[in-house]
Amino acid sequence: MAWQRPALAVRALRIPQCLRQLEARHQPFSTNATSANDTHNAAPPIDLSQLLLRPARIVPASPSYFTGSPKFTDYELKLEHLLDKYKDLPKFGPRESPRVAWLVKPQFLEKINEDIAVSRYVRMMKGLKMLNKIRTEVVPQEVTDFIGEFSMPRNLYNWEFAQRTPDEHGRARGMGRRKTAHATAYLVEGDGQIIINGKNISEVFPRIHDRESAMWALKATNRLHKYNVFAVVRGGGVTGQAEAVTLAVAKAALIHEPGLKSALRRAGVIRTDPRQVERKKPGKIKARKMPAWVKR
Known part of the structure; x- marks a missing residue:
């Protein structure tokens, strides 16, 4: 049988011998056998509580650090989190939500210094407009701060122009x-x-x-x-x-x-008419009128 082969039989006889050697190694030394020189040369015990435990590698703070556009991906993840967290809050009806002057795509890309597809920014705008529908009296502060990341510093729709009045002579x-x-x-x-x-x-x-x-x-x-x-x-x-x-x-x-x-x-009298006369072109009678064509 397999266990009766000579090589396997020799290994089986060596196992007890190895166990006896391990037991002898782990037996404590007697104080009589230890000399004074060995006591002075022995290493001090290691205090594991003083060791600074560090990870094997540096873990990035952003979960999307290794993506092509980590900053914008973080915005997308946060938008999904906010939409899911506050989906049950009361919202404005159609065309009732406050108007916001949103940043256009080049302005936002200049802010985050990344290049993204237009479709991703369009999806982001749709989600932001859904957040903007939350009623003003119950909107959380984190939603307001997140919307502020994509809006103009000053909302153009909230500006109040100074009312002009006649001068001291009534003119x-x-x-x-x-x-x-x-x-x-x-x-x-x-x-x-x-x-x-x-x-x-x-x-x-x-x-x-x-x-x-x-x-x-x-x-x-x-x-x-x-x-x-x-x-x-x-x-x-x-x-x-x-x-x-x-x-x-x-x-x-x-x-x-x-x-x-x-x-x-x-x-129709408060809007400037921007139309201008088109300039005359060389070889033509006017801007577009051409001389009559004669075959012979």
Whole structure:
């Protein structure tokens, strides 16, 4: 059998001998056999409590340290944690949550100094908007701090612009542009006088269409005989000057009566028209018109 082989039999006989040698090694030495020189040369006992226990390797603080974008991955993990933790809090309805001026992707990448895909930032924005729906009276501080990491330092939607008022003489100033024309209008309460460049409006704008266009802001709000208009207009042609005066008068009227804003918006006179005349191109009659093609 296998245990009857000569080599295995020799190993079996050696086992008790090895055990006896181990027992002899671990027996305590007698005090008589130990000399004085051996006592002085012996090493002091090791105090294990004084050893500084350190890990075999340095463990990074971030769980996503070895990823391609550790900072942004940490933001993603925290967003998932916050969404799961506060999913039961009361939330605003559709289009009721407070407006936040979010950082655009290049601004945030400059902040964390990492490059990520657009899809990852879009998913992050969706999660942040879900957090922003939590009602203001119950929103936790850590959610507010996390949203602040992705928003502008100053919320543009919370700015309150200073209300403009007429000066000490009761005048309100408005400025308007159209094409290459620039107009400045002063509005003061009166009986309906209209002076443009020191002349009557009929002398500056001979056409009825231009006169109605210049005073359309007052006519649309039924304020023609309530204010006097003193305007200075420069540059451009007659039509551009008339439309520049329209915008300037409308802005000056808003200083006197801010409540007219909705009516003036419907009349289309409080927004600058950015259209410009396209320049003439070489080889063409005008900007795009070309000469007639003749075969022979």
